[in-house]
Amino acid sequence: MKKKRLCAPLALLLGLALAAGCAGASASSSEAPLREEDARIPGEGSGFVVQLEGEPPVSQQVRENTVTPGFIHMTEEYLRAREVFRLFRGNPSHVEDFPREDGTWYQPGTLSQEIDGKLYYRAWNRYENWADFEAMVRAVFTDEYADALLAEGTFRNRDGVLWYAADTAQPDPAYQGGRTDNFLTVDQYVGYSEVENSFKEFTLLAHYEGENGVFVRELPLRAEYTEETGWRFDRFDDPAYTDRTYPPQQRQEYTDLSFLTEEQQALFTAARQAADDYLFGSASDILRLPGNRMGETFPVQQNGYTVEAAVVEGEDGDYAALTQKMRGLFTGEYLEKTGFTQRFGVKDGRTTVILGDMGTDIYYTDGAFDTYRLIGAREDAVDFMLVAHYASPQDYETDDSFIYRRDTGNWDYLVEYPVRLVNTPEGWRLDTYERPY
Structure with a gap:
């Protein structure tokens, strides 16, 4: 991180103050009063803060080097939490990197004192006052979590003024996080x-x-x-x-279903396709499946409204046969949970559906990129996670570039969906599954 404001003389002063503290200097030391004409410089002189809205402002370093969980739609809240948390776990002196609300910024002084055997420096800038600093921490973390952080002693309240510990922690050099380029991420x-x-x-x-x-x-x-x-x-x-x-x-993930037996592989492949076709999305999607077509339409009452329904002609027109096919792939509990009997009706033995459409998750990358993580396998059940890959549009992307990135497998985050196969007297059946799109 480039800090233009830490000039050589100031760095030397800080170094001497640290050395004096480590050598067991007096409990407190003083410095010549700061003169505003000497100490006050424009906020952009630090080359650090890129926005002043919100508490705390988000630094350029954190904004550029953090892979954000865009799928939770809390990007700014997450970045601010990252900004505050690193003050407690990393370098407390970064609390001086934030300019005052008017954009001006004081050079940090060397006024220091020992508190409970530790060296602390006085804060001068945006969070000079303890009340402002505490309010900022509580704006990011719950009261219980903020209490625990503030009680650690990294920051101290002395007569309403903020003092921060001289102790610093170096970031883990083994950490590989952050963006590797404009598209791909590591974390x-x-x-x-x-x-x-x-x-x-x-x-x-x-x-x-x-x-x-x-x-x-x-x-x-x-x-x-x-x-x-x-x-x-x-x-x-x-x-x-x-x-x-x-x-x-050690997250052992599989790019295929080789961890299942051939029977289990065949069951899961067929059941997943059937779930996508019949149990998720719009019930009327059945009319788009090969071998099916729409028959007569008629009005029905649903939730107090009159809606249009249709008879299914063709492959899935026989309601009893459709039910038997589904029970050959899924447990009865799963069919009940997914509302099979509510999605499809019966009229004179023929399958009927409510006409309508439902969208899908455009952030989901094609299923070809899915992986699997085995949880456990027994004679009566197999549990594993379907690891689905998603890409969310970034501010710098056009619609076309986002779609290309998503469809070529350059994703931003993963979501794991539990899958469970159970061994029933009639054979293996899918008992837990959720469509990732």
């Missing part, structure tokens, strides 16, 4: 789940270079939502400064 996000207007949780797969090649640490993240506060993180981590005790994970 990825999986295990995404949410409850609307309640919480969002996901896992960051952080990649590191080790002696035996690249390994992964899984870092759990979670944000809570309330109408009073909006989104606040209550679980967070920065992969560049994360606790080194996180164990490496």
Whole structure:
């Protein structure tokens, strides 16, 4: 990171102050009062902050070197949490990188004191006042999580003024995160789940270079939502400064279904196609399948409204035969859960459907890029994860460039969907599956 403002004389002063603190200098030291004409310079002189809206402002370094989980639509909240978290786990002096609200910026002074045996420096800029700093931390994290961070002692409140610890942590040189170019990313996000207007949780797969090649640490993240506060993180981590005790994970993923028996492979392939064709999207998609066509139409009542329905002619026109086909692929519980009997009706023994259309997730990259992660295999069941790949449009992309990137497999994030096959008296059946698009 380029910091134009840290001139050689100032760096020397800071170095001398640190040396004095380490040598056991007096409990506090003072400096000549700063003169505004000497210390105040334009905010852009730091070459650091690129926007002043929101608390804290997001630095260029964090904005450019963070792979954001765009699929949760919380990009700015995530970037701000990353900005604050690295103050506690990385270099506390970065709190001086933020200019004041009017865009001006003071050169950090060398005023220092020892507090509980540790050397601290006085803050001078945007978060000079403890109240402003504390409010900024609580604007990003839940109160409980903010309390835990503030209690660590990295930052101290002295008579309403912010003091920050001289201790710094170097980022992990093994960390491989960040964008490798304008399209491809290294870090990825999986295990995404949410409850609307309640919480969002996901896992960051952080990649590191080790002696035996690249390994992964899984870092759990979670944000809570309330109408009073909006989104606040209550679980967070920065992969560049994360606790080194996180164990490496060996995520064995398969690019094909070779971990299944031939019978299980055939069942899953057929059942997945049938689920996509019959159980997701619009029920009327059945009319577009080969061998089917639309027969007579008629009005029906649905949720208090009159809608149009149609008889299915052709391959799937026999309702009993269609039901038998589906029960040969899925458990009865799964068909009930996906609403098979609500999606398709019967009239004089013929299959009927409500006419209508439903969109798909345009961010999903083609199924050819899907991978699989085996959870466990027993005689009565096999559990694994379908790892689906997604690409979300970036601000710099045109529609055509985004579609090309998505369709050629340059994705931004992953979502894992659980899959379960069970061995019933009639043979293997699909019991858990969710379509990724």
